[in-house]
Amino acid sequence: xxxxxxxxRLLLDELPGxxxxxxxxxxxxxxxxxAAVKPELLTRCAQRALAPRPPSSPAPLGAGPCDSCALxxxxxTRDWKxxxxxxxxxxxxxxxxxxxxxxxxxxxxxxxxxxxxxxKGDVLIGRPLGMSxxxxxxxxxxxxxxxxxxxxxVWCVTGPLRARAEGFKDLGYYSAxxxxxxxxEARSELRIGARYWFLPRRxxxxxxxxxxxxxxxxxxxxxxxxxxxxxxx
Amino acid sequence: xxxxxxxxxxxxAVDPRVLEEMLPYFRTSYGNASxxxxxxxxxxxxxxxxxxxxxxxxxxxxxxxxIFTSGGTESNNLALKGVAFANRRKGRHIITTRIEHDSxxxxxxxxxxxGFEVTYLDVDEHGLVRAEALVSALRPETILVSVLHASNExxxxxxxxxxxxxxxxxxxxxxxxxxxxxxxxxxxxARDPLGLVTLNAxxxxxxxxxxxxxxRDTVRIEPWQHGGGHEFGLRSSTENVPGIVGFAxxxxxxxxxxxxxxxxxxxxxxxxxxxxLGTVPGAYLNGHRTLRLPTNVNLGFSGLEGEAxxxxxxxxxxxxAVATGSACSSHHENAPSHVxxxxxxxxxxxxGALRVTLGRYNTEEEVERFLVxxxxxxxxxxPISSLMPGLAPALEVRG
Numbered sequence: 235x236x237x238x239x240x241x242x243r244l245l246l247d248e249l250p251g252x253x254x255x256x257x258x259x260x261x262x263x264x265x266x267x268x269a270a271v272k273p274e275l276l277t278r279c280a281q282r283a284l285a286p287r288p289p290s291s292p293a294p295l296g297a298g299p300c301d302s303c304a305l306x307x308x309x310x311t312r313d314w315k316x317x318x319x320x321x322x323x324x325x326x327x328x329x330x331x332x333x334x335x336x337x338x339x340x341x342x343x344x345x346x347x348x349x350x351x352x353x354k355g356d357v358l359i360g361r362p363l364g365m366s367x368x369x370x371x372x373x374x375x376x377x378x379x380x381x382x383x384x385x386x387x388v389w390c391v392t393g394p395l396r397a398r399a400e401g402f403k404d405l406g407y408y409s410a411x412x413x414x415x416x417x418x419e420a421r422s423e424l425r426i427g428a429r430y431w432f433l434p435r436r437x438x439x440x441x442x443x444x445x446x447x448x449x450x451x452x453x454x455x456x457x458x459x460x461x462x463x464x465x466x467x
Numbered sequence: 468x469x470x471x472x473x474x475x476x477x478x479x480a481v482d483p484r485v486l487e488e489m490l491p492y493f494r495t496s497y498g499n500a501s502x503x504x505x506x507x508x509x510x511x512x513x514x515x516x517x518x519x520x521x522x523x524x525x526x527x528x529x530x531x532x533x534i535f536t537s538g539g540t541e542s543n544n545l546a547l548k549g550v551a552f553a554n555r556r557k558g559r560h561i562i563t564t565r566i567e568h569d570s571x572x573x574x575x576x577x578x579x580x581x582g583f584e585v586t587y588l589d590v591d592e593h594g595l596v597r598a599e600a601l602v603s604a605l606r607p608e609t610i611l612v613s614v615l616h617a618s619n620e621x622x623x624x625x626x627x628x629x630x631x632x633x634x635x636x637x638x639x640x641x642x643x644x645x646x647x648x649x650x651x652x653x654x655x656x657a658r659d660p661l662g663l664v665t666l667n668a669x670x671x672x673x674x675x676x677x678x679x680x681x682x683r684d685t686v687r688i689e690p691w692q693h694g695g696g697h698e699f700g701l702r703s704s705t706e707n708v709p710g711i712v713g714f715a716x717x718x719x720x721x722x723x724x725x726x727x728x729x730x731x732x733x734x735x736x737x738x739x740x741x742x743x744l745g746t747v748p749g750a751y752l753n754g755h756r757t758l759r760l761p762t763n764v765n766l767g768f769s770g771l772e773g774e775a776x777x778x779x780x781x782x783x784x785x786x787x788a789v790a791t792g793s794a795c796s797s798h799h800e801n802a803p804s805h806v807x808x809x810x811x812x813x814x815x816x817x818x819g820a821l822r823v824t825l826g827r828y829n830t831e832e833e834v835e836r837f838l839v840x841x842x843x844x845x846x847x848x849x850p851i852s853s854l855m856p857g858l859a860p861a862l863e864v865r866g
Contacts, residue, residue, distance in 0.1 A: 302852035388853040
């Protein structure tokens with residue numbers, strides 16, 4: 235819709251032409267007509283007032299490609315096979331600033347967390363038993379955080395040297411509930427809500443694991459994932 | 468602890484002025500508006516006066532273009548099914564969008580089962596329908612286009628005048644669901660290219676159970692509800708006289724006070740948006756930043772989407788009523804929001820939004836208390852990632 239008076243036509247050029255109605259006028263032309271007589275009405279235009287602001291809507295996590303994110307999809311340039319010759323989709327890397335792979339674990343007796351007074355910085359040993367991620371190897375790691383109410387422990391698996399050097403608390407058996415880490419290369423685009431085969435970078439057996447991605451954030455250093463519903467094989 | 472109601476897109480408190488005007492039609496003038504005796508005539512006069520009053524707020528020159536219904540859902544059903552069946556010999560193609568209210572989408576789904584073909588237009592990442600998409604979708608056999616004026620979930624305002632013009636130029640009736648925008652954004656059917664408009668009362672401080680469908684006199688439409696031939700044969704049922712009277716009063720108040728009320732809503736909305744988006748790590752906005760209803764805030768919190776139900780409960784414990792899209796928060800819905808999926812959110816994000824909708828009775832003090840309580844509640848949630856304790860996500864999200 236066009237404005238009729240010359241002054242209004244000039245003002246109309248300054249308006250976005252979206253006819254959103256937020257100013258109280260049906261159309262930008264009607265606002266321009268009114269503002270030609272009463273210029274302060276132009277301040278009612280929410281589009282003019284707000285347009286210069288920086289974007290407030292970050293990209294949704296895990297949706298669509300992103301130039302600034304470091305994930306290379308390399309379908310055929312490497313042999314996506316584990317130690318037993320089975321295919322996998324990506325390698326889960328450790329966060330470089332951390333001492334080892336980050337895992338969320340739950341002692342088979344969660345009360346142990348309180349009874350043993352486990353706290354951040356403690357060195358623990360234990361074996362992941364049964365569901366979900368049964369493994370024949372006892373793991374050693376350092377505690378990053380503890381939830382004494384539920385018994386849930388977040389630790390970084392470090393290997394046995396630290397336990398030998400610093401002493402440790404023995405959890406006995408535990409279940410691995412979640413892995414977190416970075417992915418910089420994958421056989422295909424990764425999607426939240428889907429299950430994948432993956433290889434934890436420091437898995438001593440170099441066996442593939444499988445799990446469901448339930449958190450995915452694109453960062454310049456790779457995709458940050460949280461994987462739950464873990465299984466070996 | 469005083470309750471703070473921030474779910475005005477779901478329903479609003481009845482304005483005392485509206486209630487006052489309705490009461491005589493419960494107490495004294497309770498006759499059936501179709502009866503010939505005096506109480507009936509009083510009811511009829513009130514109904515027709517209300518029709519004229521609502522027509523005036525819409526800019527309609529003919530009051531009989533306003534058809535009273537039981538609300539927005541019925542109006543949408545009547546618009547879609549009524550126009551589809553009245554025009555089925557001309558064509559069987561209907562166009563709508565992926566972000567409509569369920570009363571539109573479930574009607575079109577039903578129509579598909581009756582042999583109609585429906586095109587669902589995609590929207591962009593803000594929820595906007597593109598005019599080019601509509602032009603591409605229109606066919607010679609298209610008999611109806613339905614695009615909502617403003618989204619009930621994300622508040623995005625659609626370019627209905629442009630879309631309506633495209634349809635009108637091609638002789639296709641254009642319907643818009645204006646339940647969320649009526650009384651908030653200007654509308655003038657005398658000049659706007661709208662064939663049918665869905666309205667309701669309880670979003671504008673009127674009673675529940677009453678709505679209307681504006682039907683331009685050139686639009687061919689069939690009744691969907693049969694009976695005694697009420698509402699010019701388009702919607703049979705004894706008229707809800709108190710509701711109709713209350714609806715008219717609510718529409719008049721909204722129309723008269725919009726100019727002062729909406730700038731205030733806009734300031735409150737932007738206070739919330741600026742505070743949350745500017746200070747809460749990982750907070751993001753669903754919907755368009757500026758082309759959105761002055762009353763609508765729809766937020767997501769990266770890594771905390773799965774905690775939307777906890778967030779709602781924590782706020783509720785503190786006396787603050789907001790809405791979430793969480794599956795577990797609703798007794799009838801177990802799917803992620805189709806609107807949030809349509810704008811590209813993933814299924815977890817599409818379940819995890821927090822919708823805050825402002826209204827006439829909200830104050831600056833309430834908004835400030837909400838912001839404090841929101842921050843406290845967010846700090847008590849369990850982020851999905853162990854790297855995000857205490858709302859300090861080590862994330863570097865980039866577009």
